[in-house]
Amino acid sequence: MAEVSLHKLNKKFDTTHVVKDVDLQIRDKEFMVFVGPSGCGKTTTLRMIAGLEAITTGEIRIDDRVVNEVPPMDRDIAMVFQNYALYPHMSVASNLAFGLKMRKFEKAEIEKRINNAASILGIESLLQRKPRQLSGGQRQRVALGRAIVRDPKVFLFDEPLSNLDAKLRVQMRVELKKLHERLAVTSVYVTHDQVEAMTLGDRVVVMKDGVVQQVGEPLELYNTPANRFVAGFIGSPAMNFADVTLVENGGKPVAEAPGLRIGVPGELATRARAKIGRKATLGIRPEDIHLATAADAPEYCFEAVVEVVEQLGSEILLDMRVGSAVMVASVEPTLRVRAHDKLKLALKPERLHLFDAESEASI
Amino acid sequence: MAVTALSAAESKRLSPRLRKLEDERWLAMALLAPTAILLGLFIAYPFFEGVLLSLSSTRVGEPGHFVGLKNFYKIWDDSIFRHTVWNTFYYTAVTTVFKLALGLWLAILLNRHFRGKAIIRAFILLPFIIPTVLSTFAWKWMFDPTFSVINWTLFQLGLITTRINWLGDPDLAMTSIIIINIWRGVPFFAITLLAGLQTISPELHEAAAIDGARPWQRFWHVTWPLLMPVTLVVVLFSVIQTFADFQLVYVMTGGGPANATHLFATYAYQLGIGTGLLSEGAAISLAMFPFLFIIVVVQLLYIRRVETR
Numbered sequence: 001m002a003e004v005s006l007h008k009l010n011k012k013f014d015t016t017h018v019v020k021d022v023d024l025q026i027r028d029k030e031f032m033v034f035v036g037p038s039g040c041g042k043t044t045t046l047r048m049i050a051g052l053e054a055i056t057t058g059e060i061r062i063d064d065r066v067v068n069e070v071p072p073m074d075r076d077i078a079m080v081f082q083n084y085a086l087y088p089h090m091s092v093a094s095n096l097a098f099g100l101k102m103r104k105f106e107k108a109e110i111e112k113r114i115n116n117a118a119s120i121l122g123i124e125s126l127l128q129r130k131p132r133q134l135s136g137g138q139r140q141r142v143a144l145g146r147a148i149v150r151d152p153k154v155f156l157f158d159e160p161l162s163n164l165d166a167k168l169r170v171q172m173r174v175e176l177k178k179l180h181e182r183l184a185v186t187s188v189y190v191t192h193d194q195v196e197a198m199t200l201g202d203r204v205v206v207m208k209d210g211v212v213q214q215v216g217e218p219l220e221l222y223n224t225p226a227n228r229f230v231a232g233f234i235g236s237p238a239m240n241f242a243d244v245t246l247v248e249n250g251g252k253p254v255a256e257a258p259g260l261r262i263g264v265p266g267e268l269a270t271r272a273r274a275k276i277g278r279k280a281t282l283g284i285r286p287e288d289i290h291l292a293t294a295a296d297a298p299e300y301c302f303e304a305v306v307e308v309v310e311q312l313g314s315e316i317l318l319d320m321r322v323g324s325a326v327m328v329a330s331v332e333p334t335l336r337v338r339a340h341d342k343l344k345l346a347l348k349p350e351r352l353h354l355f356d357a358e359s360e361a362s363i
Numbered sequence: 364m365a366v367t368a369l370s371a372a373e374s375k376r377l378s379p380r381l382r383k384l385e386d387e388r389w390l391a392m393a394l395l396a397p398t399a400i401l402l403g404l405f406i407a408y409p410f411f412e413g414v415l416l417s418l419s420s421t422r423v424g425e426p427g428h429f430v431g432l433k434n435f436y437k438i439w440d441d442s443i444f445r446h447t448v449w450n451t452f453y454y455t456a457v458t459t460v461f462k463l464a465l466g467l468w469l470a471i472l473l474n475r476h477f478r479g480k481a482i483i484r485a486f487i488l489l490p491f492i493i494p495t496v497l498s499t500f501a502w503k504w505m506f507d508p509t510f511s512v513i514n515w516t517l518f519q520l521g522l523i524t525t526r527i528n529w530l531g532d533p534d535l536a537m538t539s540i541i542i543i544n545i546w547r548g549v550p551f552f553a554i555t556l557l558a559g560l561q562t563i564s565p566e567l568h569e570a571a572a573i574d575g576a577r578p579w580q581r582f583w584h585v586t587w588p589l590l591m592p593v594t595l596v597v598v599l600f601s602v603i604q605t606f607a608d609f610q611l612v613y614v615m616t617g618g619g620p621a622n623a624t625h626l627f628a629t630y631a632y633q634l635g636i637g638t639g640l641l642s643e644g645a646a647i648s649l650a651m652f653p654f655l656f657i658i659v660v661v662q663l664l665y666i667r668r669v670e671t672r
Contacts, residue, residue: 052569073575085566089588098584099574146574 002063002076002153002186003028004049009058011044011210018044020210022058026188031180033201034190036233041210042190043158049188050079050156062153073102078147079156083163084139086131092142093127099150110149117145120179137168144176148183157189161196173199194234198222206230228360231283231353237317240289242282242325243357246275254299255282255354259323263299265349271363272354280363283353286317289329289345296346304329306341318343416645423639434646444647447625450537451651454626455605458544462601463594465545466552471582473553474560484554491550499614502543506530506615533623536616540624544611548604552597559593560586591669599662606655627651 004026011019019041026032034042047053049060051072060067067075078099086095093114100110118124121141131139140160147155160176161169177200180187191197197204198218206213206221206229214226218234225231231239244255246264253264253272262282264272272280292301304320304327311333318329318337329345337343354363383389417434421427438444473484490498505512506529517523530536563586571581609628612618618625618633625633627647635644 050569050573052572072569072573073577077573079570079573081566081570083564083566085564085570087567087571087585098571098576102571102575102580146570150574 003061004154004186004188005061006045006049007059007061009045009048009060010056011041011048011053012056018210019048022210022212024205024212024215026186029184029186031187031189031200031202033197033204034188034207035192035194035197035201035204036207036213038192039209040207042192042205042207045207046156046158046188046190049154050077051075076153077156078150078152078154079158080143080147080160082159084131084143086139086142086146088131091128091130092123092134092145095131095142096127096145096149099146113149113151114145117148120148120182121145136164137172140164140172144179148179153186155185155187157187159191160189162191162193169196176200195236198234204234206233208233224362225353226362228281228283228355228362231355231362235285237286237328237330239283239285239353240325240327241355242322242327244280244282246272246278246280246354248276255280257282257323257325260302260325261299262302262347262352263297263349264354265300265352268352268354268363275356275363279357281355281357281360283355284327284347285351286328286330288348288351289327290331290348291335292344292346297349300349300352301344301346304343304345306337306339306343309337309339320345413645413649416642417649419642421642423641427642430642434643435650438643438646438650443622443625443630444650446622447627447630447647448650450624451606451626451654454537454541454544454608455602457541458548458605459598459601461541461545462548462552463598465549466597467556467590467594469549469553470556470560471586473557484557487553488550490547491554495547495610496614498547499543499611502539502546503530503615506539530616531620533620536620536624540612540615543615544605544608547611548601551601555597556590556593559590563589592666595662595666595669599659599666602658602662603655606658607651 004024006022006024006026009019009022009024010017018039022041022045024032034045036042044053048055051067051070055068062075062077087098090098096114096117097110100113105113114127115124118127121144123138123141123145126134126138126142131142134142140163143160157176161172164172173196180200189196189200191200198221201218203215203217204221205215208229214221214230221230221234225234228241232241242255242257242260244257244260244262247254247256249263253269253276255262255264255272260282302322304318304322306318306320307326308319310317310319313333315330315333316335316337318331320327320329320343331337355361356363384393418429418431419427420430420433469487473480473487504510508526508528508531511526511529513529514523514526517527527535529539567585567589568581571585576584606626607628608626609632612624612626612629613632616624618629622630627650631644631647633644634640634647
C-alpha cells in the first residue's frame with residue numbers, strides 16, 4: 001500500500017529552474033511513467049522522490065507522510081539506476097544482501113529473500129559471480145533483484161533499459177510488465193523512450209522544460225494530446241504537422257495552407273469557429289492517412305508528391321511533400337509506389353487535430 | 364588508401380638500414396635502447412659496483428681487496444646500525460600511516476563540490492612541488508631551538524614556559540622529521556587518492572544510501588574497497604621513497620643528535636663518504652635492499668590479488 005503525491009514541487013539548481021510546480025497523484029499499485037526529452041526534469045523529479053535531491057519548494061508525500069526531510073534510507077523505496085550501480089567488488093548475492101544487511105535482517109531471512117528474488121528473475125546460477133562477469137541484461141536483473149529483496153513501498157526506475165541493446169530492451173520491457181503485475185508495487189519509471197512509456201505505463205506523465213504537459217493513460221495521450229508537444233512526442237512515426245490558417249468556407253471552418261485545404265469536421269469545427277482568421281497547426285498521424293477512394297469526401301483529400309519510399313515490410317512509410325509541408329504517411333505494404341509519384345490521399349476526419357499556433361494547446 | 368600509397372612511396376626512398384625499422388622487432392629494440400642504456404648506466408652499473416664495493420675493504424685513497432661478507436658482519440655488530448634499522452622502520456611505518464589517513468581525509472574533502480575547488484587542489488600540491496631541501500630549511504628554522512616560531516606560538520598561548528629543544532632531544536628530533544615527512548608526503552597521497560575517488564561512480568553511493576547505509580558504512584563498504592587498488596599503489600611508492608629517504612634527515616639533523624635519527628641512507632653516507640669507509644657505507648646501503656625487496660614483493664602480490672578480485 002503506497003500512494004505517492006507531489007504537490008507544487010519545484011527544483012532549482014542555482015539559477016536554472018528544472019522542475020516547475022509539478023502536481024501529481026500516483027495511486028497505490030500504479031505504474032507511473034515519466035517521459036520527455038533529456039533535460040525535461042523527469043529524472044530530477046524521480047531523484048527528489050528518492051531523496052537523492054533536495055526539494056527547493058513543494059511537498060512530497062509517501063502515503064500520508066511528508067518525506068521532504070526524510071533521508072533516502074528511511075523512505076522505504078528502492079531504486080534501479082540507469083547504469084545498474086551494482087557494487088563491483090561484491091558478488092551478486094552480496095549485492096542483493098547489502099540493503100538487508102544494513103537493515104540488520106536475520107541471516108535466514110536474507111537468504112530466503114535472495115533465493116526468492118533470484119528465482120523470480122532467473123539468476124539463481126549467477127549468485128556467486130561478480131558484476132563484471134555478467135552481461136548487460138544479467139546486470140539489469142541483478143539491479144532489479146536488489147530492489148525486489150527489499151520489498152519496498154515504492155519502486156523507482158531511472159531509465160533502466162537505456163543501456164541494453166534494442167532486442168534485449170524489448171524483452172526486458174515485457175518482463176518488467178509481468179514483474180509489476182506479479183508484485184503489484186507502486187512504481188515510478190523514468191524514460192525518454194515513448195514506446196516504453198506507452199507499453200509499460202498505467203498512466204504516463206509527459207514533461208517538457210520542467211513542466212508537466214499532460215498526465216493520462218497511454219491511449220488518452222495518443223488520441224487526445226493536450227498540446228502540440230505531446231502530440232509530436234507520443235506515437236511513432238511522429239504526427240505530421242502543417243502550418244495552416246483557419247478560414248470560413250460556406251459557413252464551415254477550413255484549414256488552409258498552400259497546396260492544402262482540409263475541412264474541419266464535427267465537434268472540432270465548433271471549437272475552431274472561434275478561431276477563424278487565426279493561424280493554427282494541423283496535426284494528423286501517419287497511420288490516419290490513406291490513398292483516397294471514391295468513398296472519401298473531397299474536403300478531406302489532398303495531393304502529395306512522394307519523395308522517399310521506406311519499405312518496412314509490415315507497412316510502407318511515404319515521405320511526401322504536401323504544398324509547402326512535409327508529411328509522412330503509413331500505407332499498406334502491398335501498395336506499389338515510387339519516388340516522385342503524385343498521389344491523391346485522404347485523412348480520417350475524426351483523427352484530425354488542430355493546435356493553436358501561439359499557445360500550441362489543442363483546439 | 365592515401366596513407367599506404369604514401370608510406371609505400373616513402374619506403375622506396377628509405378635506405379636499407381632504415382627499412383629494417385619496419386620490422387617490429389627491430390623497431391622495439393631501437394625504441395627501448397635509450398631507456399635500457401640510461402638504466403644500465405645509472406642504475407644497474409652503480410648497483411653492481413656497490414655490491415662489489417660492499418664485499419671489499421675499499422676506503423678513500425685505498426683500493427682494497429675482496430673480503431667476503433666481513434663488512435656485513437661488522438655492521439651487524441654496530442649498535443648505531445641496529446638503531447638505524449629500527450629508525451628506518453619506525454620512520455616509514457609512522458609516516459605512512461599518517462600520510463594515508465590525512466591524505467585520504469583531504470581527498471574526501473576535495474572530492475566534494477565547493478567554491479574555489481581548483482585553486483585549493485593546486486595549493487594542496489605545494490609541499491610536494493617545492494624542492495625538499497628548500498622546504499626542509501624552512502622547517503629547520505621553525506624548529507630552531509632559539510628562534511622556533513612553534514615555541515613562540517606555544518609560549519604565547521601559555522602552553523609552555525620553557526623552550527622545547529626540538530632537534531636537540533633524540534625523541535623530539537625523530538618526531539620533528541616525521542612531522543616534516545608527513546607534511547611533504549600528504550599531497551601525493553591526497554591527489555592520487557582523489558583521482559581514485561573520482562573513478563568511483565556517485566551512483567554507487569546513492570544506491571548504498573537508498574540501501575540503508577549510513578555515511579560511515581558507505582565509506583567502509585563501498586568507497587574503501589573500491590579505493591583499495593589505488594591506495595596500495597600509493598602506499599607502495601611512498602614506502603619505497605620513505606624507506607630510502609635522505610634529503611630531509613640530512614638537512615634537518617644530519618642523523619643527530621648522537622646518531623638518533625639516522626636512516627639507512629644517511630648513515631651509509633656518513634660512514635661511506637663522511638668517514639671514508641666506502642665499503643662499509645656500501646654494505647649499509649645494500650642492507651636496505653632485502654627489506655625493500657620483501658616489502659615490494661608482498662605488496663605487489665597483494666595488489667594483484669585485489670585487482671583480480
